[in-house]
Amino acid sequence: MMRKLLLTLLLSVSSTALAAETLTVYSGRNEKLVGPLLKKFTEKTGIEVKVRYGETPQLAATLLEEGDKTPADVFFAQDAGALGALGNAGRLQALPKATLDKVDARFRSPTGLWVGTSGRARVVAYNTKKVKPADLPKSILGFTDAKWKGRLGWAPTNASFQAFVTALRLLKGDEAATAWLKGIQANEPRVYKNNAAVVEALGRGEIDAGFVNHYYLYAAKKSNAELPVANYFVAAGDPGALVNVAGVGILQGTKQVDNAHKFAAFLLEPEAQTYFSQETYEYPLVKGVKTAEALPSLAKVGSPDLDLSRLDDLRGTVKLLQDTGVL
Amino acid sequence: MTRRPPGWLLVSGLVVAALAVLPAVYLGVRAAEADADTWALLWRDKTWGLLWRTLGLAVAVTACAALVALPLAWLTTQTDLPGRRGWTVLLCVPLAVPTFVSGYVLLATFGNGGVLEEPLSRWGLPVPSVYGFPGALLALTVSTYPYLFLALRAGLLSQDPAWLEGARSLGMSPARAFWKVTAPLLRPAFVSGALLVGLYVLSDFGAVALLQYDAFSRAIYVQYEGAYDRTYAALLGLALVVVTAAVLVLEVRLRGRAGYHRSAKGAARVSAPVSLGRWRLPALLLCGAVVAVGVVLPVGVLVYWGVRGLVGESASMMAPALGSVLASVLGAVASVLGALPLAFLAVRYPGRLTLAMERVSYVGYALPPIVLALSLVFLGVRALPFLYGTLAMLVLAYVVRFLPQAVGMVRSALLQLNPHLAEAAASLGQSPPAVFRRVTAPLLRPGLLAGAALVFLTAMKELPATLLLAPIGFETLATRVWGATAEGRFAEAALPALVLMAISALGVGLLVSQEGDAPRG
Numbered sequence: 001m002m003r004k005l006l007l008t009l010l011l012s013v014s015s016t017a018l019a020a021e022t023l024t025v026y027s028g029r030n031e032k033l034v035g036p037l038l039k040k041f042t043e044k045t046g047i048e049v050k051v052r053y054g055e056t057p058q059l060a061a062t063l064l065e066e067g068d069k070t071p072a073d074v075f076f077a078q079d080a081g082a083l084g085a086l087g088n089a090g091r092l093q094a095l096p097k098a099t100l101d102k103v104d105a106r107f108r109s110p111t112g113l114w115v116g117t118s119g120r121a122r123v124v125a126y127n128t129k130k131v132k133p134a135d136l137p138k139s140i141l142g143f144t145d146a147k148w149k150g151r152l153g154w155a156p157t158n159a160s161f162q163a164f165v166t167a168l169r170l171l172k173g174d175e176a177a178t179a180w181l182k183g184i185q186a187n188e189p190r191v192y193k194n195n196a197a198v199v200e201a202l203g204r205g206e207i208d209a210g211f212v213n214h215y216y217l218y219a220a221k222k223s224n225a226e227l228p229v230a231n232y233f234v235a236a237g238d239p240g241a242l243v244n245v246a247g248v249g250i251l252q253g254t255k256q257v258d259n260a261h262k263f264a265a266f267l268l269e270p271e272a273q274t275y276f277s278q279e280t281y282e283y284p285l286v287k288g289v290k291t292a293e294a295l296p297s298l299a300k301v302g303s304p305d306l307d308l309s310r311l312d313d314l315r316g317t318v319k320l321l322q323d324t325g326v327l
Numbered sequence: 328m329t330r331r332p333p334g335w336l337l338v339s340g341l342v343v344a345a346l347a348v349l350p351a352v353y354l355g356v357r358a359a360e361a362d363a364d365t366w367a368l369l370w371r372d373k374t375w376g377l378l379w380r381t382l383g384l385a386v387a388v389t390a391c392a393a394l395v396a397l398p399l400a401w402l403t404t405q406t407d408l409p410g411r412r413g414w415t416v417l418l419c420v421p422l423a424v425p426t427f428v429s430g431y432v433l434l435a436t437f438g439n440g441g442v443l444e445e446p447l448s449r450w451g452l453p454v455p456s457v458y459g460f461p462g463a464l465l466a467l468t469v470s471t472y473p474y475l476f477l478a479l480r481a482g483l484l485s486q487d488p489a490w491l492e493g494a495r496s497l498g499m500s501p502a503r504a505f506w507k508v509t510a511p512l513l514r515p516a517f518v519s520g521a522l523l524v525g526l527y528v529l530s531d532f533g534a535v536a537l538l539q540y541d542a543f544s545r546a547i548y549v550q551y552e553g554a555y556d557r558t559y560a561a562l563l564g565l566a567l568v569v570v571t572a573a574v575l576v577l578e579v580r581l582r583g584r585a586g587y588h589r590s591a592k593g594a595a596r597v598s599a600p601v602s603l604g605r606w607r608l609p610a611l612l613l614c615g616a617v618v619a620v621g622v623v624l625p626v627g628v629l630v631y632w633g634v635r636g637l638v639g640e641s642a643s644m645m646a647p648a649l650g651s652v653l654a655s656v657l658g659a660v661a662s663v664l665g666a667l668p669l670a671f672l673a674v675r676y677p678g679r680l681t682l683a684m685e686r687v688s689y690v691g692y693a694l695p696p697i698v699l700a701l702s703l704v705f706l707g708v709r710a711l712p713f714l715y716g717t718l719a720m721l722v723l724a725y726v727v728r729f730l731p732q733a734v735g736m737v738r739s740a741l742l743q744l745n746p747h748l749a750e751a752a753a754s755l756g757q758s759p760p761a762v763f764r765r766v767t768a769p770l771l772r773p774g775l776l777a778g779a780a781l782v783f784l785t786a787m788k789e790l791p792a793t794l795l796l797a798p799i800g801f802e803t804l805a806t807r808v809w810g811a812t813a814e815g816r817f818a819e820a821a822l823p824a825l826v827l828m829a830i831s832a833l834g835v836g837l838l839v840s841q842e843g844d845a846p847r848g
Contacts, residue, residue: 024799031810032819053810054794058697061551062704062795069708071716071799157549190458223818318549322373327549 022048023259024071026063028056028078029246037275041266047259056082057159063251064089073254074263076117076246081163083114083249084312092249096261102268103285107245109309116245116308117267118276119283121301122164124232124240125217126209127202136209136232140168140240141176143209144183152189153198153210156326160195160213160244166317168239171304174320181324196220202229211240218281218294236302243283243303244311332676333759340668344684346727350691351568353702357561369562374546378570381543384535385528387464392472392524393517395617399472400479401505402610407600409607414614415480416836421621422473422784423831425808426533428824429466432628433457433538462538469621470534471527474732474781475520481736481777482516483509485743485770488599501601515582515742519735522578523781526693526731529567529574543567544695551697564698571693575686626828633821644804644826651803652830654718654793655786658725659733659779665726666733666778674741685738689731699728700792707796717798724792729785733778740774780838787831804830 027034031053038049052059056078063070063086075092077083086092092113100112107116124136124143130151137143143152155161169177190207192198198210199220205228217231234240248267250260266272273284281292291297321327332340399418403411421429434457457465490512494504535542543563550560603610666688673685691699703724707715714720744767752762768775790805797803804827811819 050799052794052799053806057551058700058791058795061557061697061701064557065701065704066708069712157545319368322368322371325373327546 021256021259022050023073023256023263025049025051025074025076025263026059026072027051027053027076028059028082029076033279034076037267037272040271041263044266045259045262047262049263060085063091067091068253070251070253072251073256073260075249075251076267077114077249078246079120079159079163079311080114080116080245080247080308081159081166081311081314083109083247084309085314086249086251087111087113087309088312091252093252093254093257095250095264099261099265099268106303106305107243107285107308108247109249110307111309114247114249115264115268116247116285118246118273118280119243119285119298119303120160120246121214121233121283121303122160122240122242122244123212123214124209124234125199125202125212125229126232127205127207128228128230130205130208133230133232138235139238140211140234141180141238144180144187146187148209149187151208152184152187153192153201153207154184154189155192155194155198155212156321158194161211162314162317162321163244163311164211164239164242165321166311166313167242167304167306169317169320170306170310170313171239174316177320178324181321181326185324185326199227199229203227213244214295215281218292233296233301236300237304238302239304241302241304242306243298243301245285245308246282330676332672332681336668336672340672340681340684343665343669343730344687346665346723347688347691347730349706349727350694350699350702351565351687353705354561354564354568354694354698356705357557358565361558361562365559365562368559369566374563374566377541377543377546378566380541381529382570384460384463384467384540384542385525387460388467388471388528389521389525391464391468392475393521395468395472396475396479396520397517398613399617400476400483401509402603402614404480404483405509405601406603406610407607408603408610408614412836412839414618415839416832417618417622418476418614419473419780419784419835420828420832421469421625422471422781423787423828424470424621424625425788425790425805425824425827426466426470426531428625428629429470430534430538432625433462433466436624458538459540463535463540463542466534466538467528467531471524472617472621473784474523474527475517477777477781478516478520478523478736478739479513481773482513482739482743484773485740486512487743512743515739518578518581519739522574522689523692523732523735525574526571526689529571529693530695532695543570547695548697551701557701560698564694567694568690571690572686574693575689579682579686622828626825629821629825629828631821632818633825644807644823647802647804647807647823648826648830650797650801651787651805651827654721654725654797654801654803655783655834657718657722658729658786659782661722661726662729662733662782663737663775663779665730666737669730669734670737670741674738675746685734688734691727692729692731696728696789696791700724700795703727703792703796718801721793721796721798721801724796725782725786725789728789728792729782732781732785736774736778736781737771738774740771740777744770776838780835783834784831787827787834 031051034051038051041047042049052072059075060077060082063072063075075083075086083092087109094112095115100108100115103115107119108114124140126136137145165177165181168180190201192201195212195216196219198212199216201207202210203220203224214231217229220229221227248264250257250264254260268286270286270289273286273289276282277284277289277292281295283291283295283298318327402408403415403418408414486509490508491504494508495501499507530544532544532548535545547560547563547567550563669685669688672681703720707720711720748770749762749767752766753759757765788805790809793803793806794809804823807823808820808827
């Protein structure tokens with residue numbers, strides 16, 4: 001009995017490895033989210049898909065180690081920085097123009113190496129019992145005020161936070177970024193592992209306000225509708241209003257260029273875009289697809305004018321974070 | 328001391344040692360790309376601060392784990408404590424609790440808005456802060472004391488009762504006899520268990536990150552997390568290898584050179600259990616308290632999450648459970664097999680080379696698992712493309728990571744085994760394999776089983792290497808738990824986490840029941 005089970009398991013593993021027309025995807029996005037979408041893709045196109053799920057940065061590091069020997073055809077990443085890093089290392093190939101053109105130029109690689117599939121806005125989440133929206137500053141820079149001492153939370157090891165600091169550096173310069181980080185440090189913020197932990201801590205009343213991505217709130221509210229937390233969007237054009245993207249890139253050396261193109265195109269079809277919007281409260285990036293009702297429109301959020309490809313310049317950011325003692 | 332080991336033993340030992348040293352080689356290759364700026368990053372005051380904080384935590388956790396593990400190991404092996412086997416199993420389970428669960432339990436209990444806040448504030452008492460050092464110390468002690476517990480148990484079980492009985496018959500009090508006879512004989516088991524605890528702390532990322540304690544592994548992780556900067560991460564990793572090497576050299580000093588095996592007559596015999604008398608209740612309370620913190624609390628939290636999530640659909644646990652068990656059992660067996668030549672060479676043929684081979688097996692263990700996983704990606708795509716992406720690669724990763732757990736256990740068991748027994752069998756015309764099968768292996772059984780149990784338990788919850796190296800589509804309970812918690816869906820994480828803990832407890836139970844039948848040599 002046990003032997004039979006083992007045998008079938010081993011056989012199933014090796015047979016999937018041998019099947020020819022399957023597209024191999026490395027996904028930094030969660031299985032729960034991506035799985036059902038991939039099923040639809042296979043139903044629609046007949047192309048089988050195998051997925052390795054993992055954390056986006058770890059998969060990016062793995063792809064860099066694997067180099068041209070990678071079994072992956074497509075990288076579906078949680079943020080633009082990872083795609084930028086792979087692009088810089090020469091690991092990605094250009095996408096077809098028709099696919100790229102579906103998305104606003106702000107949300108794709110200027111050299112066409114990757115395209116955004118959904119948007120995630122930086123917001124200030126706050127505890128509604130302790131803070132009134134009117135008390136919140138118009139700019140993210142306002143949180144260096146001493147009245148926020150001991151009331152803030154952030155997740156400085158988190159990639160989305162670091163991407164925001166990179167944006168801050170690019171928009172306002174290293175000095176301003178240093179000043180902001182030092183100012184926040186002076187307010188003794190609580191440090192969390194990730195965005196979800198910040199939102200949880202807000203719910204517990206451990207902190208009053210925290211710097212996170214917009215959709216964590218809705219995920220947390222799904223399991224606890226009473227959670228006393230809300231999102232606050234800073235003024236349009238402010239570095240704190242940065243909209244980063246999850247996106248897709250095709251790896252150099254894939255033998256399945258056509259199938260990979262179909263996959264990228266599929267993620268930008270209305271069906272997939274609607275799915276992201278409904279399941280994760282992320283911003284759809286293709287025109288004509290509705291944004292979730294709870295959210296202000298992408299135009300109103302007003303992401304600052306910035307080439308997201310440059311968010312891969314994380315080394316400078318990490319050094320800055322370390323020099324200011326944040327990391 | 329100048330006996331030469333047989334060639335086949337030396338070669339198999341060298342192969343295992345070469346595998347074990349792989350992560351360090353990988354780090355060396357990546358670190359070689361570093362420019363002056365990157366080196367400058369390493370030589371900053373911050374690095375030294377990290378180093379001290381990490382070492383301080385490692386020492387403190389080891390000390391606390393010893394305080395917990397020693398009495399528990401003694402109670403469950405040497406006394407008439409009621410339900411010894413049951414306690415043994417329960418006391419091993421904390422090893423199988425994924426770190427994010429134990430960390431969350433602490434936060435949910437002691438954090439702001441946690442369970443303790445209201446009752447404590449009613450009495451006007453402050454809630455003890457769980458962040459930083461105290462929290463990390465508590466979380467890591469609870470999750471690592473089983474290493475020492477299992478090591479000390481194996482040590483106690485294979486100890487010759489003749490020593491203790493001799494001391495008692497000469498008029499020593501039980502307590503004095505314990506400290507004068509039993510405890511010194513436990514030294515190898517204690518030191519190898521303590522090493523596992525200490526080095527685990529060096530590598531741990533989960534607890535220190537969640538509880539906001541800035542340690543070395545966290546600094547390394549940050550690099551992979553956001554910076555895609557493999558060079559600086561490699562430098563930090565190499566620094567950790569150097570620290571590990573220092574610890575390993577120190578351990579050799581602590582080991583001493585005494586002989587630990589039984590007196591000439593090798594009859595297997597079980598010692599009479601010590602009667603606890605009126606100490607029975609306090610002993611039960613101690614076991615109960617540790618189980619309450621290490622098992623009941625996390626299970627409670629998981630059940631609470633699970634109940635909240637019961638409205639959602641529940642996916643089948645069969646495939647991931649099978650995947651976990653398959654990979655972990657293979658990993659445990661392979662690790663013990665790999666540990667045997669290293670331990671034999673180090674104990675039976677002591678010398679610089681054999682000692683070095685045994686020592687390097689610890690390198691992979693003290694590194695953050697992501698470093699180890701990437702080093703195997705590095706090796707796999709270049710040297711073993713036919714294995715890359717198969718289950719064999721994952722098992723290999725488990726061996727490289729968990730080898731020292733098996734080496735430590737096998738080694739301390741071997742130290743307590745009188746070499747004359749095997750020599751006598753050989754002189755009676757038995758071939759070396761027959762000697763091993765008929766004499767050595769049965770006598771080593773407690774050590775082999777303890778080693779396998781440790782690897783099995785830790786492999787069950789292993790995550791980074793499993794995600795990156797398992798065949799695509801291969802699921803384990805740990806990856807299920809991760810899949811759910813990564814997006815903050817704790818309710819869905821509860822079921823796989825509970826199944827994971829249940830299977831782990833079952834595995835330990837199976838091993839403990841085997842242990843009882845073993846002849847004690």
